[in-house]
Amino acid sequence: MTTPDGGEKLEHRTRRTGGPTITQVAEAAGVSRATVSRVLNGRTTVDPTIGARVREAAEQLQYRPNLTARYLSTGRTMTVSVVIPDLGNPMFQSILRSLTRAAEADGYGVLVAEARTAEREAAVARTARRQCDAVVLIAPRMQAEALDALVPEIAPVVVLNRSLADPRIASVGIDYRNGMAQLVQHLEELGHRHLAYLAGPPSSAAHQERQSALDGLARHRPSLRLHTVEGGAALEDGHRAAAQVLETGATAVMAFNDLVALGLLFRLHQLGVDVPGELSVAGFDGIELARYSVPTLTTVDQEELDTGAVAWALLHRQLDPGRSSAPTEHAVLTPKLLIGGSTGPAPRP
Amino acid sequence: MTTPDGGEKLEHRTRRTGGPTITQVAEAAGVSRATVSRVLNGRTTVDPTIGARVREAAEQLQYRPNLTARYLSTGRTMTVSVVIPDLGNPMFQSILRSLTRAAEADGYGVLVAEARTAEREAAVARTARRQCDAVVLIAPRMQAEALDALVPEIAPVVVLNRSLADPRIASVGIDYRNGMAQLVQHLEELGHRHLAYLAGPPSSAAHQERQSALDGLARHRPSLRLHTVEGGAALEDGHRAAAQVLETGATAVMAFNDLVALGLLFRLHQLGVDVPGELSVAGFDGIELARYSVPTLTTVDQEELDTGAVAWALLHRQLDPGRSSAPTEHAVLTPKLLIGGSTGPAPRP
DNA sequence: CTGTTAGCGCTTTCAA
DNA sequence: TTGAAAGCGCTAACAG
Numbered sequence: 001m002t003t004p005d006g007g008e009k010l011e012h013r014t015r016r017t018g019g020p021t022i023t024q025v026a027e028a029a030g031v032s033r034a035t036v037s038r039v040l041n042g043r044t045t046v047d048p049t050i051g052a053r054v055r056e057a058a059e060q061l062q063y064r065p066n067l068t069a070r071y072l073s074t075g076r077t078m079t080v081s082v083v084i085p086d087l088g089n090p091m092f093q094s095i096l097r098s099l100t101r102a103a104e105a106d107g108y109g110v111l112v113a114e115a116r117t118a119e120r121e122a123a124v125a126r127t128a129r130r131q132c133d134a135v136v137l138i139a140p141r142m143q144a145e146a147l148d149a150l151v152p153e154i155a156p157v158v159v160l161n162r163s164l165a166d167p168r169i170a171s172v173g174i175d176y177r178n179g180m181a182q183l184v185q186h187l188e189e190l191g192h193r194h195l196a197y198l199a200g201p202p203s204s205a206a207h208q209e210r211q212s213a214l215d216g217l218a219r220h221r222p223s224l225r226l227h228t229v230e231g232g233a234a235l236e237d238g239h240r241a242a243a244q245v246l247e248t249g250a251t252a253v254m255a256f257n258d259l260v261a262l263g264l265l266f267r268l269h270q271l272g273v274d275v276p277g278e279l280s281v282a283g284f285d286g287i288e289l290a291r292y293s294v295p296t297l298t299t300v301d302q303e304e305l306d307t308g309a310v311a312w313a314l315l316h317r318q319l320d321p322g323r324s325s326a327p328t329e330h331a332v333l334t335p336k337l338l339i340g341g342s343t344g345p346a347p348r349p
Numbered sequence: 350m351t352t353p354d355g356g357e358k359l360e361h362r363t364r365r366t367g368g369p370t371i372t373q374v375a376e377a378a379g380v381s382r383a384t385v386s387r388v389l390n391g392r393t394t395v396d397p398t399i400g401a402r403v404r405e406a407a408e409q410l411q412y413r414p415n416l417t418a419r420y421l422s423t424g425r426t427m428t429v430s431v432v433i434p435d436l437g438n439p440m441f442q443s444i445l446r447s448l449t450r451a452a453e454a455d456g457y458g459v460l461v462a463e464a465r466t467a468e469r470e471a472a473v474a475r476t477a478r479r480q481c482d483a484v485v486l487i488a489p490r491m492q493a494e495a496l497d498a499l500v501p502e503i504a505p506v507v508v509l510n511r512s513l514a515d516p517r518i519a520s521v522g523i524d525y526r527n528g529m530a531q532l533v534q535h536l537e538e539l540g541h542r543h544l545a546y547l548a549g550p551p552s553s554a555a556h557q558e559r560q561s562a563l564d565g566l567a568r569h570r571p572s573l574r575l576h577t578v579e580g581g582a583a584l585e586d587g588h589r590a591a592a593q594v595l596e597t598g599a600t601a602v603m604a605f606n607d608l609v610a611l612g613l614l615f616r617l618h619q620l621g622v623d624v625p626g627e628l629s630v631a632g633f634d635g636i637e638l639a640r641y642s643v644p645t646l647t648t649v650d651q652e653e654l655d656t657g658a659v660a661w662a663l664l665h666r667q668l669d670p671g672r673s674s675a676p677t678e679h680a681v682l683t684p685k686l687l688i689g690g691s692t693g694p695a696p697r698p
Numbered sequence: 699c700t701g702t703t704a705g706c707g708c709t710t711t712c713a714a
Numbered sequence: 715t716t717g718a719a720a721g722c723g724c725t726a727a728c729a730g
Contacts, residue, residue, distance in 0.1 A: 021723055032701045037725060047699060067480050068420045069723030072706045077417065079480075087446060088637075093436050100463065109480070112461040114449065131416050131428075131458070235641050266641040288437075292584050292615040294643050370707055381717045386709055396715060418707030421722050 020061040028057035081111040081128035082136040090287040099308030106316055118203050122150050129154040136311050141203040156318040158311045162205055170314040172331040177213040179300035182337040184217050192252040193223055196245055198231040200256030207256055231256055238263025258283035258290045258299055280343040295341030302335040369410040377406035430460040430477035431485040439636040448657030455665055467552050471499050478503040485660050490552040505667040507660050511554055519663040521680040528649035529562040531686040532631055541601040542572055545594055547580040549605030556605055580605055587612025607632035607639045607648055629692040644690030651684040
């Protein structure tokens with residue numbers, strides 16, 4: 001398609017992916033490709049007359065730069081990936097949204113990769129990293145050692161809700177311990193002395209932290225009894241565990257997350273158990289639906305925290321040093337107790 | 350970094366994005382880059398000895414091909430984008446998941462782009478298309494004309510839940526009319542003669558179709574009265590509309606979707622309205638939560654339909670003709686009525 | 699301020 | 715079967 005003699009590079013008319021190339025715009029405007037690139041990216045000053053001519057040609061040809069080519073040339077994709085365990089969990093959606101908005105505002109796109117199973121988290125993260133400049137990693141189920149090994153490999157990265165061996169890796173944590181303390185205190189004030197924890201997936205770091213937070217709290221309060229019941233992270237896990245929760249004889253149950261709490265709430269209703277009359281129920285996360293359940297759910301609200309935006313700030317300063325101004329590489333956010341009807345009298349409409 | 354004399358191309362040791370390049374693997378294995386490429390992509394036959402040597406070198410250097418470079422060279426990204434209106438709606442999540450799984454099985458990645466507002470749908474779709482090979486478009490709120498104009502521009506594309514002027518554009522539709530008919534018939538059999546439709550967003554094509562389906566059904570049933578109440582697509586829309594729904598005096602209300610129905614259900618409970626005793630409530634979509642509400646929601650279940658996988662099949666045959674074997678370019682799926690407690694006696698546990 | 703010249707890292711004819 | 719060479723479309727020094 002091109003002639004062997006060097007001078008005729010400008011000759012080819014089509015590109016494989018369709019649409020005009022920068023070369024054709026250059027031809028049409030009677031300038032070099034470099035000039036076209038300059039006016040369209042506007043880094044350096046360009047003669048206004050020529051600028052107009054180029055823009056017109058581009059407009060007329062409906063020119064759309066090939067991003068892949070740009071990426072290869074610049075070495076940056078202006079895209080980051082976010083690895084999340086489960087698209088179906090509203091908690092992760094909210095992080096995803098705030099992250100996406102923040103990144104977009106800085107000209108970055110966001111790729112979503114769902115790991116789905118615990119085993120896939122590392123592989124998905126590696127794959128995701130290859131097509132972008134950085135990754136936001138939410139991998140609650142990966143082993144600590146595997147995580148520490150993975151993280152330098154996929155840097156730049158910001159890790160959510162995990163503690164890392166290497167302090168140079170950016171991270172944003174949620175103070176679950178504090179959240180749990182707020183919740184337990186609330187339940188104590190309501191007179192509960194026998195609590196149950198409806199646990200999350202055993203491999204989940206979030207679960208482990210919450211569990212150990214509870215254990216710690218119980219240790220300092222001799223009057224408190226604490227039972228643990230096996231659960232999970234989804235609606236059906238809460239549904240399934242209802243009988244076992246009742247068997248503990250606890251007067252209040254704290255579910256691993258809101259979804260589990262909602263599943264439990266539903267089952268308790270089916271069984272004719274009055275909530276909060278006979279049993280108080282609390283969730284964790286603060287998803288929107290917690291405000292629409294019957295009764296409304298008492299929960300530890302981390303949805304308001306804008307975790308995604310914080311994560312982006314930490315990542316952005318690694319990508320464009322100087323442009324962003326986050327002061328630290330590690331953020332710790334503290335969630336806030338949200339009191340619903342599931343642990344006390346239902347609020348009047 | 351490279352010497353001016355032509356023969357020394359192999360000399361550079363680093364790449365901007367970090368990690369070894371194919372050139373370094375070639376050096377290490379003592380072969381040409383072409384050979385490395387062949388070995389690693391395995392299209393043609395390669396001497397087994399040399400193959401082993403290359404693989405070893407690649408392994409040893411931890412070589413990871415730069416996907417951007419490959420894309421530029423091949424002209425294909427092996428990635429498709431899906432444009433969805435709202436990541437927070439479980440209905441779209443389920444499409445996203447089945448699509449992602451199906452695409453992954455064929456070696457394609459999926460990019461997620463959330464439009465969020467009606468106005469952004471077209472722009473987001475155009476942007477999304479630029480970094481990938483095709484798009485799955487879910488744009489319920491775009492004007493028909495705008496959609497018809499957009500679609501050829503971003504082809505290959507498969508459009509969900511919209512009718513198009515151009516029959517050559519692949520699409521998968523859901524037979525809302527049929528779904529509505531099933532629902533109305535169910536309500537009629539329960540004795541309802543006065544129905545209310547709690548409408549979706551006015552610009553939503555899904556809403557318009559459901560509305561017109563209902564109008565058509567009412568026209569053929571003189572005994573039926575049908576009221577329409579303004580609503581929306583989210584939990585709070587259902588919550589807000591409760592009073593107006595009650596004012597219509599209808600004995601059964603069909604909400605635009607499950608989220609709206611759940612919001613309504615919650616508000617009705619707050620107001621002390623017995624469901625289904627005083628008012629029956631139905632949703633649309635069949636999200637998982639509909640099975641966990643109190644009472645459980647009667648709804649038109651399209652979550653079971655695997656819409657995402659069907660969409661992928663239609664797209665795949667455009668991308669890799671011959672490899673896929675979908676028989677048609679247009680699919681129409683029929684949802685199934687799911688009967689819950691919100692329109693009749695609650696099922697026993 | 700503009701054009702020329704080199705690549706970015708990979709795949710892919712085309713000869714050998 | 716292998717290597718040389720060209721080129722995907724774009725950006726970025728470097729002269730002029």
